[in-house]
Amino acid sequence: MNQIIIATKNKGKANEFKAFFSKYEIEAVSLLDLNKELPDVEETGSTFEENAALKAEQIATLLNTPVLADDSGLIIDALHGRPGLFSARYAGEPKNDQANIDKVLQELKDIPLEKRSARFICVLAIAIPGEDTVFRTGFCEGQITTVPKGRNGFGYDPIFIPENFDVTMAELTPKVKNEISHRKNAISQLEKWIHNL
Ligand SMILES: O=c1nc[nH]c2c1ncn2[C@H]1C[C@H](O)[C@@H](COP(=O)(O)OP(=O)(O)OP(=O)(O)O)O1
Ligand SMILES: [Mg+2]
Numbered sequence: 001m002n003q004i005i006i007a008t009k010n011k012g013k014a015n016e017f018k019a020f021f022s023k024y025e026i027e028a029v030s031l032l033d034l035n036k037e038l039p040d041v042e043e044t045g046s047t048f049e050e051n052a053a054l055k056a057e058q059i060a061t062l063l064n065t066p067v068l069a070d071d072s073g074l075i076i077d078a079l080h081g082r083p084g085l086f087s088a089r090y091a092g093e094p095k096n097d098q099a100n101i102d103k104v105l106q107e108l109k110d111i112p113l114e115k116r117s118a119r120f121i122c123v124l125a126i127a128i129p130g131e132d133t134v135f136r137t138g139f140c141e142g143q144i145t146t147v148p149k150g151r152n153g154f155g156y157d158p159i160f161i162p163e164n165f166d167v168t169m170a171e172l173t174p175k176v177k178n179e180i181s182h183r184k185n186a187i188s189q190l191e192k193w194i195h196n197l
Contacts, residue, residue: 002026005034007041007059007069012154017068019178020187024194031059038062048073048085052125053133060127072122072182074156076104076144078111087156097155101148104159108144116144118160122182126193134193138185142169153177 006017006028014030021028031038041058045051048071055069073087083090083104091099108116120140127133141163148158150170157170162180169177178184 003029005059005063005065005067006030007055007067008032009040010154013070013072013183016174016178016181016183017070019174020184021194026194043071043088045071046085048121048123048137049125049135051085052123052135053127056125056127057133060129064129066126066128069125069127070122070183070186071125072120074104074118074120074160076108076116076118078115078117079104079107082107101156101159104144104156105146105148108146113143113146118142118144120156120160120182122186124186124190126190136186136189138182138187138189140180140182140185 002025004021004026006014008014009031011032014028014032017028017030038059041055043051043054045054052069052071055071056067059069060067073084075081075084083100087100088095091103119142122138124136125133143161145159145161145168148168150158150168150172152172152174153170157177158168160169161167162169165172
């Protein structure tokens with residue numbers, strides 16, 4: 001079976017990539033699966049593209065093989081786009097999903113439901129040694145709830161209601177999330193590239 005390395009240490013993301021790529025009979029191998037000590041890539045970029053490229057290119061160089069990376073986040077209109085690029089560590093170090101959710105809900109406490117519009121963004125970077133890095137972007141529109149609900153998914157899923165649904169992303173099955181998510185919308189643009197793997 002063909003393989004693709006995914007430069008992530010996030011288990012939730014890794015599982016979603018495994019599901020997407022299994023449809024193409026490709027095994028998505030995350031950094032959590034490799035029995036290799038790899039350095040943590042510092043996400044020092046000022047855009048999602050820069051951070052996705054840092055992750056993909058550094059790991060591709062170290063392993064000398066094609067690598068896909070995902071830099072993603074939650075953009076909330078009432079917070080002028082925050083947490084945005086800083087989604088993973090919004091409530092500080094070490095990164096903690098529950099603390100991030102609590103901080104967002106606290107900041108939105110006086111904002112009515114109709115003004116809680118938000119979107120997830122996913123920027124994928126594919127680094128192939130000796131070639132230019134390729135980028136694809138996907139979005140998922142929605143709204144931030146007042147009370148966290150659901151146990152599926154990861155990150156901000158318990159407080160994000162996707163457009164055209166009345167439950168949170170964490171209440172959806174992984175199958176349904178993977179049909180509508182920002183990550184799916186980015187990956188769908190890569191089909192041609194995936195077929196050449
Ligand atoms: O589908 C999602 N459902 C809920 N939350 C999500 C999602 N997608 C991104 N997010 C949020 C949470 C994560 O903390 C941050 C990404 O930060 P980001 O640096 O790209 O990922 P990360 O540090 O968790 O793993 P890694 O860099 O090893 O891939 O945005
Ligand atoms: Mg990260």
